[in-house]
Amino acid sequence: MTKHPLERSYKRLVENGRDLICRHHLDGRYSYVSASITRIAGWSVEDLLEKNPYDFFHPEDHEYIKKNSHKVVVDDFDQETLIEYRFRCKDGQYIWLQTFSQIIQFEGEDPEIYTISRDVTALIQIQTELSRQKKIIEDSGHLAKLGSWHIDMKDQKPIWSEMVRKIHEVPADFVPELDKAVEFYYEDDRPAILKAIEASQAEGKEWDLKLRIVTYKKNLKWVRAVGRVEKKDGKVTAMYGVFQDIHEDVVYAQTLERQRDRLSEISQILAHDLRGPSGNIKSLIPFLQKEELADERESIVQMLSDSADKLLNILETVVDMLKLELDEALPSEEIHINEFINQIWESLLPDKTMKLKLDLEKSLLVYNRLVLNSIIYNLLSNAIRYRKADRDLQVNIVYTIENNKEKLIIEDNGSGMDLEQNKNKLFKIGRSFHREPGSKGLGLFMVKNQIESQGGIIEVESEVDKGSRFTVWLKGKPGL
C-alpha cells in the first residue's frame, strides 16, 4: 500500500518534531506514540503502546491528571485541556510535561484522545527557583521585620507590603492614604520625615531615619524608615522605600546605655566618694598618737567614727546599686495605692500641721512593691523634714495616666531648693542641700536608681520657700 505524499510529510513532521504526539483510547491506553518519545523520555515506542499512561505518571499527579484533563475531555468531547505534570523516564527520573488534550473522532471510528506534550522541566525548575527565592526574601523580611512600600504619583495610592501593614498594626481592610501615612509618625518626629521627603524631592537624596510611629492600635514603636523619590523630567513620579521595626533593638540599646551610665556612676563613687572618708580615716589616725592633742582625742574618735559610718553608708549604696543592676527583674504586683501611701504616711508620724491629699485616677497600680515604697517613703519623709516652720505642710500626691504612661506627682509647700545651679547634683550621692542633721544625701540618689531600674524617670521642679514637685514617670515618659 502506497501512502499519499502529504500523509508522508505529516508523518515525518510528527515523528521528528520536538513534541510528543500520542493517541489514546478513552480509558487512556496509548494507541499511537510518536518516535520523539525516545529523545524526550528514553522509552521506545513499543514500551508505551497499549500501556496504561498512569503507570508513567508521578503517583502524586494521578488525581490531578484524571480530574483536570482525562475526565474533562471524556465527559465532554468538545473540551480541550492543558495541564502540567510529572512523567517517568526510562532512567527512573521524572520530567515535567505540558500536555494539550482533545478528543478527535473520525467518521466510522471510535473517538480517541489526541495529546501533544512538551518537556517543560527547565521552565518549571526556573519557576520553582524563583518562587523559592521570593519566599526566602519574604521570610528574611519577616525575620528582620522589614517591609516595603511605594507610591505611584499617578494614582497617589500608597502600596504597603504585608510587613509594613503588620508593623503599623492595621486591620485587614485598612487602606493607606498618602496624607494619612505621615500621621502614623509620632508627633515630634513628623517634621523630620517631612523634611527628609522634601529634601529627597528637591535633591533626589535617599533618607534613612530612626523614628517613632504610633500604630493603629496606639502603640509607640521605633522604626527605621528608608526611602527615596523617583523623578522623571524633573517631576516626581514615585516614592518607594523600606520600613523596619527596630523597636526591640532601640529599647535594648537604651537599656544598655542606662546600665553603662549606672556603671560609670558606680565607678565614680568608688573612685571619688569612697576616697573621702577612707582618706579621712587614714589622716586622722596619726593624730590619736600625738601627746599634744590628748585633749582632743574624744573629738578625733568621733570624727573617725563619722568617717567610718560614711564609708559604710556609701559601700551599702554601691552594693544596693549593683543589686539593682544584677538582680533578675524585680517582680511587679498589684498595689492598692491609696492604702499603700496612707500606711507610709502614718508611719512617718505626721502631726496636726501636716496634711496629705491624694488624687488617684486608678486605685490599683502594678509595680514593684519595694521600689514604690522607697519612692513614697523618701519623698514624703523629705517633705516632712524640709517643711517650712512658719506654715502648715500640705503634700499632694497625684496618680494619673498621660499618653498611656503612668505618672506619680508628689508636691509639697516646703522650703524648696534652688535648682538653678544644682539640678544635676540633686540626685547624686552625698548631695544634701540642707544642713539639718540627719540628711545623708543618699535617699534621692537611691530613689532615682530604683526608678530607673524599672525603666522609669524622676523629674523635679522646685522654688526656694515655695516648695518642690517631683514627677515620677513610673515606666518611662511618653515617646521614650
Add this chain to the structure above:
Amino acid sequence: MSATRLILIDDDRVLHFVMENLLKKLYTGAEVEHYFDGNEVVDVLGSFDPSSCALIFLDLKMSHTSGRDLLRQLEELDWQRPEKVQIILLSSSTDPEDIALAESSDYIEEYLVKPPEAAKVSDIIQRFKALL
C-alpha cells in the same frame, strides 16, 4: 604690707582638723580661717585689694556651692587675683577632668589630692613664702 591669711574652704570637718594641725606646724603663728561652703567666701575674696596676701585651700566638691561653682562665680564677677594670693585646689579624686580644671584656670596655683600629705603641703607653703 597686709597680714597673710590662710583660708580653708571644705565641707568636711575632718579635713579642717587635719589641715589646721598641719598648717599650724608648717606655718608658725598662722591663724586659719574656716569656711564650709564656696558661697561663704565670695565676699571674702571680693574684698581683697591688690596688696592682699593669702593662701587658700579650696575643695573642689562640696555639696552646696562647690569649688567649681565658686570659680565660675569669680569668673563671672571678673575677679582679679592679687599677685600674692594663691589658690590650691583640693580634691579627693585624681579625675583628669579635675586636673584639667586646675591647669586651665588662672586662679588656681596647684592641685592637691586628699588626704593631704604633710610633705606636699610643706612644699606649697615654701613656694608661697618665697612669693612674699
